[in-house]
Amino acid sequence: MFGFELTEFLLFGKQLGIALAGAAALWGFIFSLKDFHCGKDKQCIIYDWIAVRILPLFLIGVGIGSVSYAGLLSTVEAVAHEGIAYVPTTPEIVASFPILTPLFFALVALALVAISLPNKGGDKYANWITYFYAIAFLVCFAITSFPAWRGVLDGHQLFYAGHGFHSIFTVGSVIVLDYLFVLSKRAKILKEHVFALFPTISAVVWFGLAFDFLSALFIIEGFEPTTKMLFMQTVIGILIINGTLLSGPLARKMMNSVKPGGEGLKGGWKLVANIAGTVSITSWMTITFIDSFESLPFSYAEFFAGYLLVLAVIFAGHSFFEWMEERTAPPEFAHK
Amino acid sequence: MTEILNFTLFEKILIASGLLFFANVIWIASGGGFELLYVAKGIYLLGIIILATKA
Numbered sequence: 001m002f003g004f005e006l007t008e009f010l011l012f013g014k015q016l017g018i019a020l021a022g023a024a025a026l027w028g029f030i031f032s033l034k035d036f037h038c039g040k041d042k043q044c045i046i047y048d049w050i051a052v053r054i055l056p057l058f059l060i061g062v063g064i065g066s067v068s069y070a071g072l073l074s075t076v077e078a079v080a081h082e083g084i085a086y087v088p089t090t091p092e093i094v095a096s097f098p099i100l101t102p103l104f105f106a107l108v109a110l111a112l113v114a115i116s117l118p119n120k121g122g123d124k125y126a127n128w129i130t131y132f133y134a135i136a137f138l139v140c141f142a143i144t145s146f147p148a149w150r151g152v153l154d155g156h157q158l159f160y161a162g163h164g165f166h167s168i169f170t171v172g173s174v175i176v177l178d179y180l181f182v183l184s185k186r187a188k189i190l191k192e193h194v195f196a197l198f199p200t201i202s203a204v205v206w207f208g209l210a211f212d213f214l215s216a217l218f219i220i221e222g223f224e225p226t227t228k229m230l231f232m233q234t235v236i237g238i239l240i241i242n243g244t245l246l247s248g249p250l251a252r253k254m255m256n257s258v259k260p261g262g263e264g265l266k267g268g269w270k271l272v273a274n275i276a277g278t279v280s281i282t283s284w285m286t287i288t289f290i291d292s293f294e295s296l297p298f299s300y301a302e303f304f305a306g307y308l309l310v311l312a313v314i315f316a317g318h319s320f321f322e323w324m325e326e327r328t329a330p331p332e333f334a335h336k
Numbered sequence: 337m338t339e340i341l342n343f344t345l346f347e348k349i350l351i352a353s354g355l356l357f358f359a360n361v362i363w364i365a366s367g368g369g370f371e372l373l374y375v376a377k378g379i380y381l382l383g384i385i386i387l388a389t390k391a
Contacts, residue, residue, distance in 0.1 A: 203387060206350075206383075206384060206387060207384065207387075207388075209380070210380065210381055210384040213377045213380060213381060214381070216377075223370055223373070225364045225370075229364075230361050230364060230365060233357050233360055233361050233364075233373065234357070234358065234361050236354075236357050237354045237355070237356075237357030237358045237361070237376075238354070239354075240350055240351075240353055240354035240357065240380065241350075241351055241354035241355070243350075244343070244347045244350045244351050244354070245340065248343060248344065248347040249340045249341070249342055249343070249347075250340070253340075272340070
């Protein structure tokens with residue numbers, strides 16, 4: 001319907017789910033590493049708390065990715081469309097299953113262990129989760145690097161890998177960043193610790209996009225001037241300019257606002273930060289989504305109208321969750 | 337609010353790259369080739385090299 005095929009939806013679900021799980025594992029690992037074995041110091045407890053709070057995001061990603069993959073296993077053989085120059089063909093996707101299935105089993109098993117362990121607020125769990133996130137990240141990285149298998153490690157295969165794993169560092173990391181931003185609304189002390197990592201997360205997102213651009217060098221002859229391509233290039237322009245504002249002047253303002261003596265974000269800045277955050281998450285999700293579908297029959301204006309509609313919905317949802325978090329009791333360590 | 341326009345060199349390069357993506361869309365839509373796309377990506381990668389050397 002409207003050019004959307006079930007298999008393409010499932011491929012999108014697999015890509016987005018594992019990108020989210022991989023990014024949650026990456027940033028969970030980094031936050032938990034910051035406190036590694038440093039005992040009961042307050043700083044350590046805060047980083048522990050943030051690392052464990054990222055776990056639900058990891059589990060959501062594993063859930064979406066695994067269900068989509070299970071769906072792919074049972075449907076993909078029924079579909080047989082010819083791929084354009086740089087889109088994986090159905091036989092190439094099917095050829096990746098023997099590599100992906102054991103990796104998905106490992107990922108689901110890891111997730112089940114993480115859920116079943118008791119006392120998630122304890123020191124032991126906080127130390128264990130560092131190793132857990134490291135392994136989970138490696139598994140997610142491997143899964144996203146094999147969206148298809150050509151049977152030979154050539155330029156095309158390297159493009160598939162780069163075009164796949166960059167999602168962990170881009171769309172996945174942007175979702176984690178936004179989640180942490182909303183979570184930090186509970187207490188100033190959380191903002192201090194979360195905002196401090198904004199420049200690092202932003203740099204990783206920029207490098208992720210660079211990986212994607214570099215991987216496209218392997219298929220330089222594969223570009224086609226379609227409406228979809230023009231729309232995606234527009235969204236890439238938007239996300240670069242918006243991301244520069246968000247990770248530059250806005251992030252600096254946010255970090256200064258939570259320093260000792262800082263006045264907090266004023267109304268106008270708050271609104272601009274919220275809009276920029278929404279544009280960022282919407283743009284990354286849009287290009288990941290559109291990229292998953294080969295034959296969309298929409299005009300440029302229709303693509304753009306859909307983008308603006310999604311932007312408005314995400315802005316409303318984002319504002320609602322922020323409002324909820326601001327009313328949630330801060331964690332115990334945050335009480336002065 | 338004017339602080340929002342205080343950009344570092346890296347950020348200025350990225351904004352130039354983003355604007356070139358828009359120019360590329362107009363160029364291709366009016367029958368041009370992919371030259372501006374390569375320039376936009378090249379400038380972006382230059383920005384990333386600057387970011388990497390400063391890190």
